[in-house]
Amino acid sequence: MQKVAGSCLCGAVSYRASAEPVFVAACHCRDCQKATGAAHSINVAVPADTLRVEGQLKPFHTTGGSGEAVARLFCPECGSHVLTDAAALPGLSMVQAGTLDDARWARPSMHIWCSSAQPWDQPPADASCYPQMPQI
Ligand SMILES: [Zn+2]
Numbered sequence: 001m002q003k004v005a006g007s008c009l010c011g012a013v014s015y016r017a018s019a020e021p022v023f024v025a026a027c028h029c030r031d032c033q034k035a036t037g038a039a040h041s042i043n044v045a046v047p048a049d050t051l052r053v054e055g056q057l058k059p060f061h062t063t064g065g066s067g068e069a070v071a072r073l074f075c076p077e078c079g080s081h082v083l084t085d086a087a088a089l090p091g092l093s094m095v096q097a098g099t100l101d102d103a104r105w106a107r108p109s110m111h112i113w114c115s116s117a118q119p120w121d122q123p124p125a126d127a128s129c130y131p132q133m134p135q136i
């Protein structure tokens with residue numbers, strides 16, 4: 001079983017899901033690039049009602065490329081981006097894969113917003129790639 005459990009950098013916030021992930025998606029949108037400081041985010045989607053979070057997360061609200069609300073939840077102490085909740089994906093919460101205690105299994109099953117992928121960070125040739133946000 002793939003264990004969805006992890007924490008922020010400082011450990012003030014930790015989480016655990018009792019369900020298996022629904023999908024793992026790498027997102028190359030500009031907002032994810034800005035929010036992560038990296039070339040893409042890696043999102044492990046889990047049913048939101050199976051996710052237990054300990055500690056306080058601070059939300060930052062934007063409108064996603066889909067035109068729907070996106071909340072990025074950060075640890076207010078260390079600034080780690082821990083979760084993303086997108087109105088376009090109701091019922092799901094997306095754990096940021098780098099915060100998992102063990103992320104070895106979290107290989108993205110799809111890459112989205114490939115239209116804004118950096119030229120030096122292209123998805124692998126065998127990956128499922130979508131220019132924007134697909135219907136999930
Ligand atoms: Zn922290």
Ligand SMILES: [Zn+2]
Pocket residue numbers: 027028029030031032033041113
């Ligand atoms: Zn994104």
